[in-house]
Amino acid sequence: MxxxxxxxxxxxxxxxxxxxxxxxxxxxxxxxxxxxxxxxxxxxxxxxxxxxxxxxxxxxxxxxxxxxxxxxxxxxxxxxxxxxxxxxxxxxxxxxxxxxxxxxxxxxxxxxxxxxxxxxxxxxxxxxxxxxxxxxxxxxxxxxxxxxxxxxxxxxxxxxxxxxxxxxxxxxxxxxxxxxxxxxxxxxxxxxxxxxxxxxxxxxxxxxxxxxxxxxxxxxxxxxxxxxxxxxxxxxxxxxxxxxxxxxxxSPSPRLTHPPQDSRTVPHGELKWVHGHRVAILHGTPEEIGTAHGNLLKDEILKTVDSVMYTFGTVNMVRSGKWFRVELDEAYERLSPHIPKDHLRETVAMANAVGVDTELALVVNVFPELFHCSGFAIFGSATTDGKLYHGRVLDYMTTIGLQDAATTFIVSPNEKISFANVGYAGFIGSVTGINSQGISLGEMGGRGEGQWDGVPMATLMRRGLEECSSLAEVMDLFESSPRTCEYYYVFADGNRNEAVGVAATPEAIEFIRPGQSHERLGEGIEDCVVLSAGNRLTTLRERVIAQHGKIDTTAAIRLMDRPVAMESNLHNALFIPADGVLYVANADHDSPAAERPYVRLDLRELLTETVNSDLISEN
Incomplete structure (x- = not known):
């Protein structure tokens, strides 16, 4: 603690x-x-x-x-x-x-x-x-x-x-x-x-x-x-x-630790369970996606709101001396001009479906501006089959209970690219995701909290998933957009076996290529991008070097084991973007994500289910 x-x-x-x-x-x-x-x-x-x-x-x-x-x-x-x-x-x-x-x-x-x-x-x-x-x-x-x-x-x-x-x-x-x-x-x-x-x-x-x-x-x-x-x-x-x-x-009750795994459908949405993992499949206009999100996950959204606004908000007030809602309102006022209108419409529709105040839902959605983490992309000579494996570790405050709302979203917005978003009920932005074009993205928080005159990080990440079909397009999006705070990213393109590490602040952005040495990351490793900090970076580099040329799915998952993942490890994801496959592990109330089972999800298979979801709900 x-x-x-x-x-x-x-x-x-x-x-x-x-x-x-x-x-x-x-x-x-x-x-x-x-x-x-x-x-x-x-x-x-x-x-x-x-x-x-x-x-x-x-x-x-x-x-x-x-x-x-x-x-x-x-x-x-x-x-x-x-x-x-x-x-x-x-x-x-x-x-x-x-x-x-x-x-x-x-x-x-x-x-x-x-x-x-x-x-x-x-x-x-x-x-x-x-x-x-x-x-x-x-x-x-x-x-x-x-x-x-x-x-x-x-x-x-x-x-x-x-x-x-x-x-x-x-x-x-x-x-x-x-x-x-x-x-x-x-x-x-x-x-x-x-x-x-x-x-x-x-x-x-x-x-x-x-x-x-x-x-x-x-x-x-x-x-x-x-x-x-x-x-x-x-x-x-x-x-x-x-x-x-x-x-x-x-002290969670069985209602939280072992929730009923009931699948159900609503117009433009379906909730299903894959080996105990909550998956929400959404498609349509912003209003249709937001409404389906709210109707499928009302209880989980309310848990997210309570965790962020009230439990974390109370602790943060004691720590900082500031009323948390005032802080979030100030952040949102500066961030909102940079949020796409369709994202705002989706959030409002979700709030209306749940019955929560729309302004509250909007400000809660800028909370991911505080996340921190680790990540890597390895391919070519580093892997057994030459395929690109992209690992993403989210280390952030399991103590506020977001794991109770852990959900992987399969989203197909009208006239945009479909994507999988590893996230939490109530959040429409992304910090971990992969799209149907073989693009995968992961984020690591840095310093600079309060530098909020730009596009919220989670909004920019989602735009990368739903707008970009190549690594070059993602890099251009992030380089040309006004940015907030200090963030580090790993971007990967599985179809082209390309990856890049990113160090971004509001003032500048730096791209770190595979094999490139860096003063903060150490000597370059062939066909690898490895990002973390402190002892976690040291351990991750040692594991990658020791396994270089022998890394497959199992070995790539093991790279994210503790202590690369922190005790506060909220979720881990391994993307194999060329295959459209992701492996996801979520923390529970007793163990960090790295010590929990990984669930295999096939994005392409799940996307086919959106075609029939409305027909299923009508029947």
Missing amino acids: RHGQCVMWGVFFLTCFLITPLQAESPTTASSSLASDLVPLCRVLSGENQTTSLRLKLVPEIDGSPQDVTVELQSDADGNYRFSADHAEYAIEVRRQESATTILLPKHQKAIVGQGAVDGDDTLIAQGIVNRLVSIDSDWKKYVPLAQAADPNAIAFLLKTVAQIQPGAPPHSWRLGGENSLQFEEGGHLIKGTLENARFEFEISELEQSSALDLKSDSLKGSDFEVTEIPREELERTLSRGIRRATEIL
């Missing part, structure tokens, strides 16, 4: 702990003794004690080193509460009262304030908050009734009979599986232990009923905090949906 997510890790951990006091792996001895230990916690969960202070000191291992996180929750009898999480580098405090909700970001001296009435399922009102914050697609959901019942005797009995918890020493201590343990002190008001390799101390204080929290947002006046006002509905929706989606990502 990355440094910048440490505070939110603590926030989500406290949420889990409150709703799953001693899950199935937790220990027990005689149930009466455990029940006594659980009484203070159950009084909080039941609402019997409405004026409470909870303090969690958490020391998880993040990026291989221990990190201190302190999380506190204070509430009063009027339903007001203060929630804070603090780490050496990141901190957040949420204050909620009836008339206003305030987010404080102490490390940035920023405050975000929303005022007025707010209701619905996406609110932070204290009453019923556990039900709203824990998703039905999270495995934690099954523990909510137990937490809400808050009967210490029932919980203790269940833990004894179902979890087979073992007593420890000294008294009031319990042995969990592995290295996990719990110790109750001060009559259950202090709980210490280790869970999932994280040490913690959890303290419960019962306050006087007369205590009231001073949470007024006007107390910020005259302070050093820079105050930004946004609609309260937007503020609370962002936090509530962000946390709800996080409960799915941290």
